[in-house]
Amino acid sequence: DSGVTQTPKHLITATGQRVTLRCSPRSGDLSVYWYQQSLDQGLQFLIQYYNGEERAKGNILERFSAQQFPDLHSELNLSSLELGDSALYFCASASFGTGVYGYTFGSGTRLTVV
Amino acid sequence: SQQGEEDPQALSIQEGENATMNCSYKTSINNLQWYRQNSGRGLVHLILIRSNEREKHSGRLRVTLDTSKKSSSLLITASRAADTASYFCATAGNTGGFKTIFGAGTRPFVKA
Numbered sequence: 229d230s231g232v233t234q235t236p237k238h239l240i241t242a243t244g245q246r247v248t249l250r251c252s253p254r255s256g257d258l259s260v261y262w263y264q265q266s267l268d269q270g271l272q273f274l275i276q277y278y279n280g281e282e283r284a285k286g287n288i289l290e291r292f293s294a295q296q297f298p299d300l301h302s303e304l305n306l307s308s309l310e311l312g313d314s315a316l317y318f319c320a321s322a323s324f325g326t327g328v329y330g331y332t333f334g335s336g337t338r339l340t341v342v
Numbered sequence: 343s344q345q346g347e348e349d350p351q352a353l354s355i356q357e358g359e360n361a362t363m364n365c366s367y368k369t370s371i372n373n374l375q376w377y378r379q380n381s382g383r384g385l386v387h388l389i390l391i392r393s394n395e396r397e398k399h400s401g402r403l404r405v406t407l408d409t410s411k412k413s414s415s416l417l418i419t420a421s422r423a424a425d426t427a428s429y430f431c432a433t434a435g436n437t438g439g440f441k442t443i444f445g446a447g448t449r450p451f452v453k454a
Contacts, residue, residue, distance in 0.1 A: 230384065270430065270447055271385075318384060330375050331432070335384040 234334035253321030365431030
């Protein structure tokens with residue numbers, strides 16, 4: 229157990245639907261990062277939050293949004309889902325905003341859009 | 343394009359041999375990290391090397407960093423079948439908001 233909790237572990241939904249992925253960072257970590265990994269691909273950075281505020285944005289589609297709550301957990305909302313959105317979505321947390329001590333990853337949410 | 347790019351993308355080695363993977367990056371960094379991912383699982387942090395370090399060891403892992411060439415290498419000594427996984431490098435900058443970029447990974451296959 230890495231200390232980063234992601235729920236749900238698996239999600240199957242239909243095209244056009246909306247889903248919410250949840251991440252609880254490791255205790256004491258203020259930063260949350262979201263990544264998308266398609267089949268046999270590298271990780272694509274989506275977005276970073278630090279202590280409730282958006283800190284950096286990557287290749288995140290307009291159909292996707294995220295937020296970090298006062299208790300530091302984060303949610304990634306994916307809407308108008310398309311088949312190509314099927315992927316593993318990882319959350320990682322870090323102590324600070326710059327990852328100077330490394331990142332701790334959750335086990336991911338596998339999203340299948342049918 | 344990716345900040346961290348691993349090379350090679352695939353690697354086949356015999357059990358007991360050493361496996362070396364390389365990572366190149368583009369911008370200045372505070373540190374570089376290596377991660378391992380078993381198929382379909384989350385990434386596990388292996389080792390972090392800071393920009394003022396040149397070499398670091400952890401068990402059977404040895405990481406080197408050459409900031410002048412903007413490259414790093416990960417050496418796994420005495421490979422085991424269980425080392426079969428994807429290995430990613432990632433870099434972190436000095437300022438807040440830096441988005442760590444992971445490469446596509448190297449996937450060594452260790453033959454028994």
